[in-house]
Amino acid sequence: MIKIALLHFGFEDYTIELANSLAKYVDLTLIHPQKVSDVCINVIDPSIRVISFKKPRIRDLRNILSMGAMMHIIKDIQPDVLHVQETNDPWYDWTLLLNKMPPLVTTIHDIFRHPGDSMAVFGSEYTRRIAFYRSQQLIVHTHPLKNILIEQFNLPQERVNIIPHGELGSLYQRRSNHKSQPREPNTLLFFGRIWPYKGLKYLLEAMPLIAERVPEVKLIIAGQGENIKQYFPDGYDEKRYEIINDFIPLEEVSNLFQRSTVTLLPYIEASQSGVAALSYGMGTPVIASEVGGLSEIVQDKKDGLLVPACDSRSLADAIICLLSDRDLQQRMQTAALTRCQEDLNWSNIAAQTVEVYQKTIKTRH
Missing domain, CATH: 3.40.50.2000 (Glycogen Phosphorylase B;)
Structure with missing residues (x-):
């Protein structure tokens, strides 16, 4: 050996x-x-x-x-x-x-x-x-x-x-001190360090467009990095946004992914993504920008959706498409978990x- x-x-x-x-x-x-x-x-x-x-x-x-x-x-x-x-x-x-x-x-x-x-x-x-x-x-x-x-x-x-x-979902499930959480049908997750290349700006531009078609949509923003207040100079609707601008304890992470219908990676630049690896391990589909290595990690129309970077309209359309189709959500959740038994x-x-x-x-x- x-x-x-x-x-x-x-x-x-x-x-x-x-x-x-x-x-x-x-x-x-x-x-x-x-x-x-x-x-x-x-x-x-x-x-x-x-x-x-x-x-x-x-x-x-x-x-x-x-x-x-x-x-x-x-x-x-x-x-x-x-x-x-x-x-x-x-x-x-x-x-x-x-x-x-x-x-x-x-x-x-x-x-x-x-x-x-x-x-x-x-x-x-x-x-x-x-x-x-x-x-x-x-x-x-x-x-x-x-x-x-x-x-x-x-x-x-x-x-x-x-x-x-x-995949990293099984690791965070081992760390979790929570019972498995039910999916919240219209909840989106933006998770991880918040830096300009993560493209949060474009996701927030997309949110009003999504809300026109899916009024119950909610976005969780969880992670450290930039001062989040710069994105909400006039404050924000607490029913629409759940913001945790802090370090997320390891035992709390899986709870966020289990609650969410989809994880969002609206990045403007990327090499690979540990967040996608974590999301798939939780059976949570991913919508991501088609940049860098993300187009290899996210299999478009199988376990997630790919959209052009810096395009709020396309991002909104993809999110509306997934939130509006429960069968598509189920197929992508199953595909994500299948990936975790194969190449991931x-x-x-x-x-x-x-x-x-x-x-x-x-x-x-």
Whole structure:
């Protein structure tokens, strides 16, 4: 059985589900900073070895010691493959450049910073490219991301592997402290960090158009990010909008998706979407802009609908179409759950990931 060290600094949901399924195939050790340990408690397979290390804030020079501790852990494990989830951490990137590493696989969730995303670490967009070139194999979730790495970064196509982002609904159902909620027939959900690229502006422009045809429509806006008041300078109708402009506790997330008829991703730019992966795991269809990798994640007219970006009228029409057709809702809910047993199933994703590990070992030798 091959020995794998799985290192992550974030993307906890993805890493938890991947690790739980990989443990059936490989000898796995999970490595992460102490500050993300709490997220993994009670949802990580107890058979997986978990090692934590102290990790200061990015601007803290003690990161030099932290990276030394991380490298000591990796050398002690002596893995056949080190698999790293994209870090956005320049300290790791420079460590990667200056140290001899085991055969390396890196999962790249986003190649570029999203427009308006103020959470990105200064300089990381440049230093993270070190991982592109130092890794024997890269994993991305969609064809557009693979094409960017090949065309803009001149990487050989045989080094870039496409593996879908697995469903996250089952993880959040395990975390939930609620009983399953009934669907609210005309409730829409906009979930996640609220930045300009998420296109909330166009959804709010669409809402009056939807209300003309579906007077009972309600929109839940749930997540942190921009000051939500800028979108409602004159206040808002609390019967029409439920706004939770805050961090959503992990145990409360599934409740939002279970209540909603459809999840909305009116993005103006996207690489992939963990929100869609979470929505499908709850059996909730998705209406999304046809940008980036979203057209691969959302299967148009099967488990969701695709609309042109920045087009409030088309978005409104798609929402009206779905809310007005209960049979269509049921078919799409069933299709979403079926996807979770097929290409979005973690066991299938883990098996594909192991094939990448085997290719990495073979290439390195």
